[in-house]
Amino acid sequence: MFDNLSDKLDKALHILKGHGQITEVNVAETLKEVRRALVDADVNYKIAKDFTATVKEKALGQNVLKSLKPGQLMVKLVKDELTELMGGEVAGVNLSGNPSVVLMSGLQGSGKTTFSGKLANFLKNKKTKKPLLVACDVYRPAAIDQLHVVGEQISVEVFSDRGNNDPVAIAKAGVAHAKANGFNVVIIDTAGRLAVDEVMMTEIANIHKAVTPSETLFVVDSMTGQDAVNTAKAFNDVLNFDGVILTKLDGDTRGGAAISIKSVVNKPIKFIGTGEKMEAIDVFYPSRMADRILGMGDVVSLVERAQEQFDEEEARKLQKKIAKNQFGFDDFLKQIQQVKKMGNMKDLVGMIPGAGKMMKNVDIDDDAFKHIEAIIHSMTPAERTKPQIINASRKKRIGKGSGTSVQQVNQLLKQFDQMSKMMKMMQGGGGKRMMQMMGKMK
Known part of the structure; x- marks a missing residue:
């Protein structure tokens, strides 16, 4: 989403990042590149010109030239003006009347x-x-x-x-x-x-x-x-x-x-x-x-999407299974289905600050989970419940049934084991300590 515009704005604002000397000339140069990026994004020229003129006026008014972090201040000004240009506040839908x-x-x-x-x-x-x-x-x-x-x-x-x-x-x-x-x-x-x-x-x-x-x-x-x-x-x-x-x-x-x-x-x-x-x-x-x-991500929307798929009753059941070491592949499959419901995978990655830039040339397929799902569906009910019974011959059968290799089956089993241990640890003191730390960060 908006990959081209994000790249061009990042390059434009990069002029003011770092510790080089900041002058009115390179502030003007930066905003010229911002205007060019907006016009290239098919924004009307007059709107783009008015936008950069407003940012320049505010930048000089807030003394960007003498700021210890002029690049960051300029990014904030551009972000604030973009927000205003797109409407400022969120506009709710009017659902008055019955119906x-x-x-x-x-x-x-x-x-x-x-x-x-x-x-x-x-x-x-x-x-x-x-x-x-x-x-x-x-x-x-x-x-x-x-x-x-x-x-x-x-x-x-x-x-x-x-x-x-x-x-x-x-x-x-x-x-x-x-x-x-x-x-x-x-x-x-x-x-x-x-x-x-x-x-x-x-x-x-x-x-x-x-x-x-x-x-x-x-x-x-x-x-x-x-x-x-x-x-x-x-x-x-x-x-x-x-x-x-x-x-x-x-x-x-x-x-x-x-x-x-x-x-x-x-x-x-x-x-x-x-x-x-x-x-x-x-x-x-x-x-x-x-x-x-x-390129700052959107963690709030990511959390909201996750909460929409969150079922409190299912979460309680899952918590009990983790505590009793009974978390199996059927439970894992349910978690995958919930993640898939959250939306387009590349869009989700773009909501994580910095991740969108790092992954911009990586093609994230919406079928990213298909091999995992195929492997799990090739397991018997007993194997899904107790993965520890999966021996060499079972791995061979699962790989053949899912159209994957024994190496891929081994990789999934290893990752599942590591994840199960981490989830178990989160149930104990480690999870409580983490929550306490997060509470202090608010």
């Missing part, structure tokens, strides 16, 4: 239908929300089928009326169905349209008038860069939406749309899509995104 209605709009191919499902899944996992998806795209072939497949995947009901070609009537019927059946959030998936298509824009305006949504969201493909920003402006002039959703951010190495869309349409980015999985949705935090763009 609250969320109207999805956007171009065809922007990922609107998939994101409707992601949003429904996100809200469903909040426990207090019972979402209903409503299929109002009556133009695109198989659009209704696609939404039904998505709904089935996340166990969320989909309301549709295949014999009806009136999206306004379907939307109204969907809201009525939600009221009658205890759904407290309605997400209406509409057809993709162009802002220049007057008939289609009138249609979505009529849907908006009929269901009075608490939230109208514009879904845009971040990989289209400045085109995405221009499209958002054209839509906002007609529809006056409440917020933006940026999809396909995991494939966006530039970041122009994320950086400049707020200043152009004056509407906040509310959510981002970071992968193909239904769990690949994040609330947009401008400050955290600025950290990631500058």
